Amino acid sequence: MNEPLFLRPVFHEKIWGGTRLHSRFNYDIPSDQTGECWGISGHPNGLTHVMNGPFSGMALDSLWHQHAELFGHKDTSGAFPLLVKILDAHNNLSIQVHPANQYAAIHAHELGKTECWYIIAADPGAVLYYGHNATSRQQLTNWVAQGNWDKLLREIPIHAGQFVYVPAGTIHALGKGVLALETQQSSDTTYRLYDFDRISPKTHQKRHLDIADALNVISVPQIDPQLKRTTTTKEGATLTTFIKSPYFGVYQWLLPNGTCHFDQPQTSFTLASVLHGTGSLGIAGTAYPLKTGDHFILPSTIQHWTVTGEALEIIASTPGPKIV
Numbered sequence: 001m002n003e004p005l006f007l008r009p010v011f012h013e014k015i016w017g018g019t020r021l022h023s024r025f026n027y028d029i030p031s032d033q034t035g036e037c038w039g040i041s042g043h044p045n046g047l048t049h050v051m052n053g054p055f056s057g058m059a060l061d062s063l064w065h066q067h068a069e070l071f072g073h074k075d076t077s078g079a080f081p082l083l084v085k086i087l088d089a090h091n092n093l094s095i096q097v098h099p100a101n102q103y104a105a106i107h108a109h110e111l112g113k114t115e116c117w118y119i120i121a122a123d124p125g126a127v128l129y130y131g132h133n134a135t136s137r138q139q140l141t142n143w144v145a146q147g148n149w150d151k152l153l154r155e156i157p158i159h160a161g162q163f164v165y166v167p168a169g170t171i172h173a174l175g176k177g178v179l180a181l182e183t184q185q186s187s188d189t190t191y192r193l194y195d196f197d198r199i200s201p202k203t204h205q206k207r208h209l210d211i212a213d214a215l216n217v218i219s220v221p222q223i224d225p226q227l228k229r230t231t232t233t234k235e236g237a238t239l240t241t242f243i244k245s246p247y248f249g250v251y252q253w254l255l256p257n258g259t260c261h262f263d264q265p266q267t268s269f270t271l272a273s274v275l276h277g278t279g280s281l282g283i284a285g286t287a288y289p290l291k292t293g294d295h296f297i298l299p300s301t302i303q304h305w306t307v308t309g310e311a312l313e314i315i316a317s318t319p320g321p322k323i324v
Contacts, residue, residue, distance in 0.1 A: 018090030042080025123177030279309030
């Protein structure tokens with residue numbers, strides 16, 4: 001197998017969703033399916049399918065289970081490990097927290113959900129909700145019971161180009177006006193702590209909260225991760241490593257105008273999403289066109305490739321050592 005796997009995204013309507021999936025990425029989707037694009041997913045709640053080559057039409061989870069050779073002969077008996085999304089927050093997302101693997105396995109029968117965001121765009125004054133100010137679990141419980149959100153929650157100013165790591169157990173939410181690419185463990189388990197008292201247009205009631213589960217998994221006290229971003233230049237490209245965590249590595253490839261050569265990490269595979277620009281992907285003498293909004297996987301059977309771009313921005317990821 002010497003071809004990339006281009007995937008057809010899946011879209012989800014969200015109460016907080018905006019329209020930039022249409023205007024910025026030119027996705028041809030109904031206007032009511034706004035908010036969330038699942039670009040690379042083997043999760044049953046939003047399976048993406050291969051669009052090209054000998055596996056055209058095949059769902060990613062089936063490919064994962066049936067063709068371990070494409071993924072470095074890793075143990076493919078479990079879930080495909082990563083999920084890549086684009087989230088367009090026209091309004092605040094709910095204040096939420098995700099469980100780690102052990103809690104998720106017992107209570108949700110799936111993986112935990114450590115994730116990260118690359119901020120594609122942010123309106124002036126946009127913020128993230130990240131972490132909390134409670135110094136003890138009792139104080140956390142009291143402030144939640146009292147609805148003392150001003151004391152509990154931390155707001156962080158945000159701008160385009162920032163990278164944010166969100167380990168399981170971290171209170172978080174994208175704020176109004178933020179467009180982000182999310183790389184995460186393949187899980188759809190979210191415990192909603194607070195939703196700004198919004199009324200669902202479908203049920204005409206406040207949205208469901210998961211207070212007990214949220215309190216069980218929130219990390220106390222808040223400890224902010226220390227990230228070590230590194231940036232290098234190669235053949236005119238700017239290559240940034242945002243993180244190498246136990247579950248994923250995340251990278252940025254910027255090609256203003258030119259070609260750069262890449263090598264596959266040993267026994268691994270690479271996921272990639274085109275956020276801006278146009279270009280081509282070169283593999284063994286064949287060129288595959290790239291455009292804004294494309295999502296693809298480079299199987300482990302592909303050891304070398306080139307990317308040629310004009311104002312091209314790609315966010316790539318690889319599975320970490322705790323692939324499960």
